[in-house]
Amino acid sequence: MGRLLNQIKEPNDIKRISPKLYPVLAEEIRDFLLNNVSQTGGHLASNLGAVEITMALHICLRFPEDKVVYDVGHQSYVHKILTGRKDEFSTLRQKDGLCGFPKRSESECDVFGTGHSSTSISAALGLAVARDLEQKDNTVVAVIGDGALSGGMAYEALNNLSILRKEKKNMIIILNDNKMSISENVGGMSRYLNDLRSRKSYSEFKENVESALNNIPGVGKSVARTLKKSKDSIKQLFIPGMLFENMGITYYGLVNGHDIYELIHAINRAKQHEGPVLIHAITRKGMGYKNAEKNPEKFHGIGPFDRQSGELLAKKTKKTYTDVFADSLVALAKNNKKIVAITAAMPSGTGLKSFKKYYPKRFFDVGIAEEHAVTFAAGLAAQGMHPVFAVYSSFLQRGYDQILHDVCIQKLPVFFCIDRSGLVGADGETHQGIFDISYLSHIPNMVLMAPKNGREMPGMMKFALEYNGPIAMKYPRGSVYEGLSEYNAPVELGKSEVIHEGQDVVILSVGSIMEECEKAVQHLQEKGYNPGLVNVRFIRPMDEDLLRELAAKYPLIVTVEENELIGGYGQMVSAFLHKNKYHNDLLSLGISDYFVRHATVAQQREQAGIDADSIVKSIIDRMN
Ligand SMILES: Cc1ncc(C[n+]2csc(CCOP(=O)(O)OP(=O)(O)O)c2C)c(N)n1
Ligand SMILES: CC(=O)[C@@H](O)[C@H](O)COP(=O)(O)O
Numbered sequence: 180m181g182r183l184l185n186q187i188k189e190p191n192d193i194k195r196i197s198p199k200l201y202p203v204l205a206e207e208i209r210d211f212l213l214n215n216v217s218q219t220g221g222h223l224a225s226n227l228g229a230v231e232i233t234m235a236l237h238i239c240l241r242f243p244e245d246k247v248v249y250d251v252g253h254q255s256y257v258h259k260i261l262t263g264r265k266d267e268f269s270t271l272r273q274k275d276g277l278c279g280f281p282k283r284s285e286s287e288c289d290v291f292g293t294g295h296s297s298t299s300i301s302a303a304l305g306l307a308v309a310r311d312l313e314q315k316d317n318t319v320v321a322v323i324g325d326g327a328l329s330g331g332m333a334y335e336a337l338n339n340l341s342i343l344r345k346e347k348k349n350m351i352i353i354l355n356d357n358k359m360s361i362s363e364n365v366g367g368m369s370r371y372l373n374d375l376r377s378r379k380s381y382s383e384f385k386e387n388v389e390s391a392l393n394n395i396p397g398v399g400k401s402v403a404r405t406l407k408k409s410k411d412s413i414k415q416l417f418i419p420g421m422l423f424e425n426m427g428i429t430y431y432g433l434v435n436g437h438d439i440y441e442l443i444h445a446i447n448r449a450k451q452h453e454g455p456v457l458i459h460a461i462t463r464k465g466m467g468y469k470n471a472e473k474n475p476e477k478f479h480g481i482g483p484f485d486r487q488s489g490e491l492l493a494k495k496t497k498k499t500y501t502d503v504f505a506d507s508l509v510a511l512a513k514n515n516k517k518i519v520a521i522t523a524a525m526p527s528g529t530g531l532k533s534f535k536k537y538y539p540k541r542f543f544d545v546g547i548a549e550e551h552a553v554t555f556a557a558g559l560a561a562q563g564m565h566p567v568f569a570v571y572s573s574f575l576q577r578g579y580d581q582i583l584h585d586v587c588i589q590k591l592p593v594f595f596c597i598d599r600s601g602l603v604g605a606d607g608e609t610h611q612g613i614f615d616i617s618y619l620s621h622i623p624n625m626v627l628m629a630p631k632n633g634r635e636m637p638g639m640m641k642f643a644l645e646y647n648g649p650i651a652m653k654y655p656r657g658s659v660y661e662g663l664s665e666y667n668a669p670v671e672l673g674k675s676e677v678i679h680e681g682q683d684v685v686i687l688s689v690g691s692i693m694e695e696c697e698k699a700v701q702h703l704q705e706k707g708y709n710p711g712l713v714n715v716r717f718i719r720p721m722d723e724d725l726l727r728e729l730a731a732k733y734p735l736i737v738t739v740e741e742n743e744l745i746g747g748y749g750q751m752v753s754a755f756l757h758k759n760k761y762h763n764d765l766l767s768l769g770i771s772d773y774f775v776r777h778a779t780v781a782q783q784r785e786q787a788g789i790d791a792d793s794i795v796k797s798i799i800d801r802m803n
C-alpha cells in the first residue's frame with residue numbers, strides 16, 4: 180500500500196495530507212483499487228473515474244457531519260477507503276464482507292444506501308431540508324453520473340429543488356459526466372451535456388463576451404450595460420439551454436474532474452452559495468488504467484481479472500440464460516417485423532446488443548428509465564407492435580404501476596423478459612430479483628412463466644410472442660442449467676410439466692431452482708423415498724387441473740422458489756388448496772421475509788434453505 184494511503188485510517192485523515200501531495204495520493208488510491216478489485220471483482224471503471232471527486236469532497240467536507248449521497252453507489256469505493264474501511268477491501272462483495280454499495284449499517288459516513296439509479300438528488304434534498312428544519316449547517320452533496328441523470332426520479336428531484344432556492348439554502352450536486360452509462364450514454368440530456376462539454380465554461384465565456392462588447396467603440400459599452408441589467412441576463416442570450424439555471428440551480432461548469440485543485444476550488448465556492456448548485460465535472464471512466472479507459476463497459480462491473488492484461492481470470496464456458504434469450508429473440512424477430520426490443524440502459528447486461536446489431540431500427544435504449552420503458556412499450560403495443568422489454572428483475576420494481584395501469588388494464592401484448600430474476604450474488608440486497616412473483620402474480624391479465632433450463636426458453640418465447648396480452652418470463656443471472664433437457668413438452672398456457680411421478684411427496688419447482696430440486700429428488704431416491712417432481716412453468720395462470728390431481732395423490736406438497744415467500748408461488752398454492760378444501764400438508768421453501776445480503780448465489784441459496792441438501796432435510800423433517 181502507498182505511503183500516503185497508509186496514513187489514512189479514519190474519516191478526515193486525508194486533511195492531514197499536504198496539498199502538494201494530492202496527485203500522489205490519487206495515484207496510490209488507483210493502485211489500491213486495481214490491486215483489490217482485480218482480485219475480488221467489482222465496479223472498477225466508475226471508481227477509477229471518481230477518485231479526485233471523492234478526494235476533493237473529503238478534503239472540503241467533514242465526515243460524518245457533512246453528508247454525501249452517491250447515486251447508484253457503485254462508485255463509492257474511494258469514499259469507503261477514505262472513511263476507515265480500506266483494510267476490509269479484500270472482502271469486498273463477499274459474504275460478511277464489505278458491501279459494494281453505500282450502507283448505513285456499515286458506516287456512519289454512509290448517510291444513505293443506494294444501488295438503484297437516480298435517487299441521490301431526492302435523498303440529498305431530504306437530508307438538506309431536515310438539516311434546515313433542525314437549523315443545522317452541515318453541507319449536503321449528491322454525486323450523480325450522467326447516466327443516472329437519465330432517470331425520471333432525478334428530474335422530479337431537480338424540479339423540487341426550487342424549495343431550497345426560495346429559502347436561500349445550500350445543496351450541492353456534483354454531476355460526474357464521463358459520457359458513459361454502463362454502455363454509451365443516450366438521449367436528449369446526454370446530448371445536452373455533450374453540447375455543454377463542447378463549450379467553454381460559462382464564466383470564461385461571459386467575461387469574454389463582456390470584454391468584447393466593452394471594446395466596441397461607441398455602442399459596445401452601453402450594449403454590455405443593457406445586457407447586464409436585462410432581466411434574463413447575458414447568459415440567456417449567449418448560452419444555449421441554460422437548463423439548470425432556468426430551473427433555479429446555479430451551474431458551475433465545466434470543471435476538470437481529474438484536477439483535484441480545481442475541484443476543491445469549485446466545492447468550496449459552492450458551499451458558500453445561497454441555493455442549490457450543480458458542479459459539472461468532466462471525468463474519464465476507467466481513468467488511470469489503460470485497459471479500462473479503452474473499454475469502460477467491460478470494466479464497469481467485472482469479475483477477478485489479470486491486472487496486466489485485463490483478461491478475466493475465469494473464462495466463460497457455458498451459455499448464460501441471457502445468451503439464450505438474446506439468440507432466440509434475434510431468431511424470432513427475423514420473420515416477425517412487429518417485434519421491437521427495449522432496454523433501460525442495459526444493452527449488454529440483457530443481451531440486447533445483438534438485437535441492436537441485427538435490427539437497429541427496432542431497438543430502443545431509453546436510458547435508466549424503467550417506468551417510461553414500460554409505458555413506451557404499452558404505446559407501441561397499442562399500435563400493433565410487439566414490444567419486448569428486457570429488464571433486470573429488481574429494476575422492473577420501478578415500473579409496477581405502469582405494468583398495472585398502462586399494460587395490464589388494457590391487456591396489451593407487452594412481453595417482459597425479466598433477467599437477473601432470483602438470487603444474484605455479489606450485488607446484494609438492492610439487486611436481488613426475489614420479488615417479481617410477488618409484484619406480478621396478483622395483477623389481473625398478467626401471465627408469468629419461468630423456464631426450468633436454457634432449453635425451455637426459446638419455446639416459451641415463441642409462445643409469448645404469439646400470445647395476445649401481457650406476459651412475462653423470468654430467468655436468472657448466470658449459466659444455464661443443462662439438465663433435464665430431454666423434457667421439453669410444448670408450451671401451453673397455464674400448463675405445468677410433470678418430470679417424475681412419485682408417491683410420498685411432490686416437489687413443485689419454479690424456474691431454474693429446478694437444478695437444486697432435481698438434485699434433491701436424486702438424494703431422496705437414494706434414501707429410499709419416492710418423490711414426484713413438477714416443473715411449474717406457469718406461475719400464473721396456475722395449472723389448477725394438475726394441482727387437483729397432485730392434491731389427490733400426494734400427502735405432502737412442497738413448493739420451491741427463489742422468491743420471497745410472502746406473495747410467492749407457495750402462497751398461491753396454499754390459497755388454492757385452502758379455497759378448494761384440500762387438507763394436504765404444504766411445505767413452502769423460498770426466501771423468508773428478509774433482504775438477502777451479498778454473498779455467492781450458492782451461499783444465498785443455502786441461507787434460504789433452497790439448496791439441494793436443505794430441501795432434502797426440510798422434506799425429511801416434515802415427513803417425520
Ligand atoms: C434503476 C436502475 N436501473 C439500472 C441500473 C444499472 N446501472 C448501474 S450503474 C448504471 C450506469 C450509471 O451511469 P453513470 O451514472 O453515468 O455512472 P458511471 O458508471 O458512468 O460513473 C446503470 C445503468 C441501476 N443500478 N438502477
Ligand atoms: C451497479 C449496477 O446496478 C450494475 O452495474 C449491476 O451491478 C450489474 O449487474 P450484472 O453484473 O448482473 O450485470
Ligand SMILES: [Mg+2]
Binds near residue numbers: 327356357359
Ligand atoms: Mg457516466
